[in-house]
Amino acid sequence: MKIILLEPDKVLADTYRQALMQAGHKVVMCASAQAAIFAADELKPDLVIMELQLTGHSGIEFLYEFRSYDDWATLPVLVLTNVPAGEFTGSWDLLRDQLGVSGYHYKPITTLRTLLRSVNTLAPVHP
Amino acid sequence: MAHVESQQLLLGLAEQLKLPLLQIARRAELSSLGQEVDLGAIQSTADAALRLIDSYVLGVRLAESGQESLVLEPVAVSSVLYDTAQQLDSVAKFYGVHLELSIGGKYGPVLTNRQGLQAALTSLGMALIEALPALDSKHLTLQLGAHRSRYGIVAGLYSDTQTLTKETLRRGNALVGKSRQPLVGVSHSSGAGVFVADAILQAMNLRLQTTRHNRLYGLGAVLQSNNQLQLV
Numbered sequence: 001m002k003i004i005l006l007e008p009d010k011v012l013a014d015t016y017r018q019a020l021m022q023a024g025h026k027v028v029m030c031a032s033a034q035a036a037i038f039a040a041d042e043l044k045p046d047l048v049i050m051e052l053q054l055t056g057h058s059g060i061e062f063l064y065e066f067r068s069y070d071d072w073a074t075l076p077v078l079v080l081t082n083v084p085a086g087e088f089t090g091s092w093d094l095l096r097d098q099l100g101v102s103g104y105h106y107k108p109i110t111t112l113r114t115l116l117r118s119v120n121t122l123a124p125v126h127p
Numbered sequence: 128m129a130h131v132e133s134q135q136l137l138l139g140l141a142e143q144l145k146l147p148l149l150q151i152a153r154r155a156e157l158s159s160l161g162q163e164v165d166l167g168a169i170q171s172t173a174d175a176a177l178r179l180i181d182s183y184v185l186g187v188r189l190a191e192s193g194q195e196s197l198v199l200e201p202v203a204v205s206s207v208l209y210d211t212a213q214q215l216d217s218v219a220k221f222y223g224v225h226l227e228l229s230i231g232g233k234y235g236p237v238l239t240n241r242q243g244l245q246a247a248l249t250s251l252g253m254a255l256i257e258a259l260p261a262l263d264s265k266h267l268t269l270q271l272g273a274h275r276s277r278y279g280i281v282a283g284l285y286s287d288t289q290t291l292t293k294e295t296l297r298r299g300n301a302l303v304g305k306s307r308q309p310l311v312g313v314s315h316s317s318g319a320g321v322f323v324a325d326a327i328l329q330a331m332n333l334r335l336q337t338t339r340h341n342r343l344y345g346l347g348a349v350l351q352s353n354n355q356l357q358l359v
Contacts, residue, residue, distance in 0.1 A: 008261035008315035009146060010222050011172070015153045018162050031261035053308055055261040055315045056290070082145060082316075083307065108145055112156045 006050035033062035063099040135304020143319035147176035171217040182246040189330035205230035229272035237350040247324040254320030283347020291344040
């Protein structure tokens with residue numbers, strides 16, 4: 001699976017990348033929303049894994065832009081974030097129904113194994 | 128530092144500390160998945176987190192003890208910047224950030240609290256190193272520099288990113304402890320290192336300011352040189 005990993009922390013991104021690559025996926029790391037848009041154009045990804053807390057933009061802004069392109073309108077997106085579910089339960093309908101987010105993981109309690117399982121099955125995990 | 132400010136800073140710090148703990152936890156797990164993990168990187172991450180906690184405690188203690196009991200000593204700004212670069216070196220490597228010292232010129236000693244100044248610059252440096260890879264920085268270089276301005280000697284940390292503005296800092300100060308990303312244009316995290324640095328400097332009757340040097344944008348403190356000390 002070709003994956004775009006939109007993660008602003010370089011050290012953490014590198015750790016996720018290694019785990020995903022070991023599981024046989026091709027991963028492109030992007031630290032910013034703009035870089036992810038460019039990378040998606042190049043890679044034609046099968047999945048985007050993204051943090052909602054980005055520098056300069058919110059992840060939701062990124063998703064609005066991302067979904068505005070026909071090619072990526074239905075691409076699976078997995079949210080892996082430091083924002084606890086309780087802080088955006090009101091926005092979950094927006095994320096799932098309008099922005100097509102397939103699953104949500106709260107970073108502090110999401111192990112690499114959990115992430116890999118989720119990537120492999122793309123089963124939605126709801127807050 | 129008022130009680131509310133101290134609590135807001137603590138909230139920002141708690142949020143910030145999730146990052147190194149998360150990095151350590153996931154790298155440990157990566158090792159259990161059979162991948163080779165750099166133990167030195169884990170140690171640097173933990174050391175940096177401990178230093179940030181120490182800096183926060185120092186800021187609160189300095190603020191509580193008051194200006195009158197602040198221990199002042201003649202300090203060479205260039206030596207503080209050099210030591211700060213040493214402390215930041217290992218973390219900078221893991222983030223792919225190049226550290227550069229720009230301490231040419233004679234500035235003479237300043238009368239300040241050396242421990243406080245160094246803790247402030249180190250906290251600031253950690254925050255900027257973490258932030259730079261996700262910014263518009265072309266060169267991923269953090270310059271630790273001193274220069275003379277009409278207000279005094281400026282000791283600061285500089286990069287080529289243009290988001291380090293006065294307005295960003297002003298908004299950040301208003302949002303610390305209330306927003307997940309008070310410095311949204313600069314950092315994806317709580318940016319606690321920047322606010323801890325500001326708290327320490329304020330306790331020393333100084334202030335964190337935006338500054339420009341060598342066409343770079345930065346944050347730093349203005350220190351007053353002391354002519355009498357130069358004669359000693």
